Amino acid sequence: MKKMTALVSMVAVSAFATAAMAAVPAEQANRLGADLTPVGAEKAGSGDIPAWTGGLPTVPSNVSYTPGDKLPNPFASDAIKYTVTAGNMGQYDAILSDGYKAMLTTYPSYKMNVYPSRRSCAFPDNVYAATRSNATIGELVGGGNGVGKAIMGFPFPIPNSALEIIWNHSLRFRSFKLTRQFTAAAVTRSGDYQLTTVQDEAILQWSDPSKGAAEDLNNISLYYIANTVAPARSAGSVILVHETLDRSLEPRKAWQYSPGTRRVRRAPNISYDNPGTNSDGLSTSDAFDGYNGAPDRYDWTVLGKQERLIAFNNYDAEAAPYAEFITPLHLNQDKIRYELARAWVIEAKLKPGNRHVYGRRVKAINEDNWTISESDLYDGRGELWRVQELQQLQRYNVPLCGSAAEVVYDLQAGRYLSLAMTNEEPQINYFADELDANRYTPASIRQLGVR
Numbered sequence: 001m002k003k004m005t006a007l008v009s010m011v012a013v014s015a016f017a018t019a020a021m022a023a024v025p026a027e028q029a030n031r032l033g034a035d036l037t038p039v040g041a042e043k044a045g046s047g048d049i050p051a052w053t054g055g056l057p058t059v060p061s062n063v064s065y066t067p068g069d070k071l072p073n074p075f076a077s078d079a080i081k082y083t084v085t086a087g088n089m090g091q092y093d094a095i096l097s098d099g100y101k102a103m104l105t106t107y108p109s110y111k112m113n114v115y116p117s118r119r120s121c122a123f124p125d126n127v128y129a130a131t132r133s134n135a136t137i138g139e140l141v142g143g144g145n146g147v148g149k150a151i152m153g154f155p156f157p158i159p160n161s162a163l164e165i166i167w168n169h170s171l172r173f174r175s176f177k178l179t180r181q182f183t184a185a186a187v188t189r190s191g192d193y194q195l196t197t198v199q200d201e202a203i204l205q206w207s208d209p210s211k212g213a214a215e216d217l218n219n220i221s222l223y224y225i226a227n228t229v230a231p232a233r234s235a236g237s238v239i240l241v242h243e244t245l246d247r248s249l250e251p252r253k254a255w256q257y258s259p260g261t262r263r264v265r266r267a268p269n270i271s272y273d274n275p276g277t278n279s280d281g282l283s284t285s286d287a288f289d290g291y292n293g294a295p296d297r298y299d300w301t302v303l304g305k306q307e308r309l310i311a312f313n314n315y316d317a318e319a320a321p322y323a324e325f326i327t328p329l330h331l332n333q334d335k336i337r338y339e340l341a342r343a344w345v346i347e348a349k350l351k352p353g354n355r356h357v358y359g360r361r362v363k364a365i366n367e368d369n370w371t372i373s374e375s376d377l378y379d380g381r382g383e384l385w386r387v388q389e390l391q392q393l394q395r396y397n398v399p400l401c402g403s404a405a406e407v408v409y410d411l412q413a414g415r416y417l418s419l420a421m422t423n424e425e426p427q428i429n430y431f432a433d434e435l436d437a438n439r440y441t442p443a444s445i446r447q448l449g450v451r
Contacts, residue, residue, distance in 0.1 A: 023135070023136050023138055025136070026136060028135070029132060029136045031158065032128075032158075033128075033132070036158070037052050038131060038132065038157075039153070039154050039368070039369070040131070040135075040154065040157030040158055040367070041121075041342070041368045042342060042367065046342075047340075048340050049117050049119075049340055050118075050119055052119045052121075053119075054122060055119060055120050055122030055368075055399075056074065056120045057124075057399045058396060060074040062074055065397065067427075068427050069427060070319050071315055071318075071395065071397065071427075073313075073315035073316055074120075074315075075120075075313055075315070076315075076316075078115045078118075080113045080114065081114050081116060082114050083113050083114065084104065084112040085104065085111045086104045086105055086108060086110075089104050089105075095307050095308055095309050097362070097364060097374050097376055098376050098384060099362075099374060099375070099376040099387035099388075099409075100112065100309065102384055102411055103330065103387055103411075106411055109333075110329070110333060111333050112309060112336075113333065113336070113338060114338045115313075115337050115338065116339070117339040119341075119368055120393075120401070121368035121369045121394055122394065122399045123400055123401065124173075124398075124399065124400075127152060127173045127207075128153065130152035130153030131152075131153030131154045132157075133150075134150035134151070134154065134156070134157065135157050137149040138150030138155040138156055140161075140163060140164065141248075142246045142247065143296075144161075144163045144296075144300075145247040145294055145295065145296050146244075146245050146247060147167055147171065147214055147245060147246075148246075151206065151212060151216070152207055152209065152211070154168045154173070155167055155168060155171055156168055161300070162301050162302045162347070165344050165365060166295055166346065166363075168370035169365055169371060170291070171206050171221065172402075173207055174402055174430075175204065175207065175398060175400060176204055176207045176208055177201075177203050177432040177433060177434075177435040178204075178428060178429060178430045178432050179199070179201040179428070179429045179432045179435070180200055180201070180422065180429070181197065181198070181200075181422070181425040181426055182197075182419070182420050182421055182422050183195045183196060183322070183419075183424075184196045184278045184279070184417065184418065184419035184420070184421070185326050185417070185418050185419075185421070186282055186415065186417050187326060187328070187415060187416050187417070187418065188415055189328070189329065189413075189414040189415060190328060191327060191328030193326060195230070195322065196228060196231065196234060196278045197228070197231075198227065198278065199226075199229055200224065201224070201225050201435060202222060202223065202224045202225075203222070203435050203437055203440070204222050205217045205220055205222060206221045206222070219245050219246055220244060221243050221244070221245040222241070222242075222243035223241070223243075223437055224239075224241040224243065224440075225241075226238065227448050227449070228278060234278070235259070236257075236259030236449045237256070237257065237258060238257040238445040238448050239257075239277060239445070240255045240256075240257075240440060240444075240445045241253070241254045241270065242254070247293075247296065251294065252270070252293060254267040254268065254271070255445065257448070262449075264445060270285050271286065271293050271294075272285060272356060273285070273355070273357040276288055278419070279408075279417055279419070282386075282408055282410050282413070282415060282416070283386070283388075283408045283417050287375070287388060288419075289403070289406070290363070290371070290372030290375060290403070290406070291361075291363065298349060298350055298351060298356075298361070300347070300348050301348075301349070302345075303345040303362070305342055305343065305345070305367065306342070306343060306345050306364075307340055307342055308340070308345070308364050308373070308374070309338045310341050310364065310373035310374060311336055311337065311338055311389055311390070312338070312339045312341060312373070312391075312392050313337055313339065313392075313393050313394065314336060314337050314392065314393050314404055314405075315337075315393055316337065317331075317336050317337065317391055317404065317423075318391075318404050318423060320332065320335045320423055321423065321424060322424055325418075326418060330409065331405075331407055331416075336391065343365055343366055343373060344365045345362065346363050347362050347363075348362075348363070357379065358378060358379070358385070359379060359380040360377075360378040360382065361375055361376070361378070362375065362376040362378075363375045363376075369401035369402065371390065371392055371403055373389070373390055374387070374389050374390070375388040385412055386409060386410050386411065387408070388406065388407070388408045388409075389406065389407050389409075391403065391404045391406065395428075400430070405418060405420050405422075405423075406418075
């Protein structure tokens with residue numbers, strides 16, 4: 001705990017560090033793989049949080065996995081340690097976010113089943129090596145709106161500021177080329193919904209093993225296509241995104257093909273607080289994946305590293321049929337596994353003179369994979385408006401430790417949006433070597449957009 005307190009203090013003091021101070025000296029970087037994990041988490045255990053001993057870098061011996069199938073739960077024999085409800089939440093006040101407290105008090109049927117903590121996160125060795133290198137060279141550029149010199153791994157494994165932490169999330173390892181089919185459901189208060197199915201694909205240039213530095217990427221960190229294929233009334237709508245690495249030089253470039261007009265148009269509205277694609281107005285463009293895009297409209301602050309309940313190792317949730325998983329008011333909480341973990345908690349407050357529907361955002365980021373696990377989203381009056389949860393699990397077949405389904409609960413509307421669900425979809429292909437950057441053009445999405 002003393003080590004944790006010292007690390008938190010170091011980051012808090014450095015919250016206003018300049019870009020030039022981003023890299024850490026060699027003696028600090030030497031902690032990676034020693035008292036810190038290769039990606040910068042505390043290796044030691046504390047109380048109910050065990051020590052990290054390497055995670056699950058390969059298929060564990062206690063499961064039978066066939067490539068292409070859903071990942072079997074390696075922790076299926078774990079029993080529930082305790083269940084948090086509205087009636088006993090006071091006992092767990094210190095490890096609950098304000099968002100989870102609001103869910104528990106707003107919906108009597110909401111609960112959180114807490115299991116033993118399993119620090120299963122693991123990444124490829126080349127990601128570990130790149131992260132070690134990044135620690136001594138990575139820097140913020142463009143006033144915090146970009147990253148320089150680092151590449152491939154997490155850019156700031158020993159962070160100096162909240163901006164570096166959010167960049168760790170944005171550039172975290174999710175493989176180099178991948179394809180996926182997922183569904184989204186905007187659920188009414190009574191539990192009605194229609195599934196929207198999307199086929200998306202990405203080339204994450206940041207994770208290109210042939211690149212040596214951020215400067216080799218031509219300022220593009222990500223190429224992305226999302227093609228809506230169902231229902232029929234929405235099919236054929238396609239978006240294309242070129243995500244820029246230094247947004248001070250050039251903002252995100254996006255295009256959208258509309259089957260109604262049969263035209264491709266620039267889509268600057270796919271950013272910030274514009275309604276998210278297929279969200280039915282229940283989320284914003286920059287809330288997809290917890291947070292994406294430029295951080296420039298907010299002042300970012302580290303609130304500290306805290307022990308938090310997070311949705312982790314959710315193999316059973318990902319395997320649940322949609323009819324069982326999607327229920328009125330909230331997802332089926334019997335399918336979701338929570339664990340106690342250490343998380344960086346950061347706050348984003350809207351800068352004076354800037355516009356966004358969220359005046360304040362508080363995010364908990366899992367220290368073992370730098371992925372946002374939960375967000376509390378406040379309106380311009382300072383009232384808690386929405387609660388966002390990103391369920392996570394170790395994909396030991398890759399290996400990578402990432403997110404699964406995500407859900408946004410609108411406390412004011414009594415509705416919720418569940419997206420990025422792959423429960424009844426094919427397994428995500430994290431080795432889509434056939435993808436070519438030449439495909440990510442406006443002409444290509446016009447060809448895709450056929451009903």
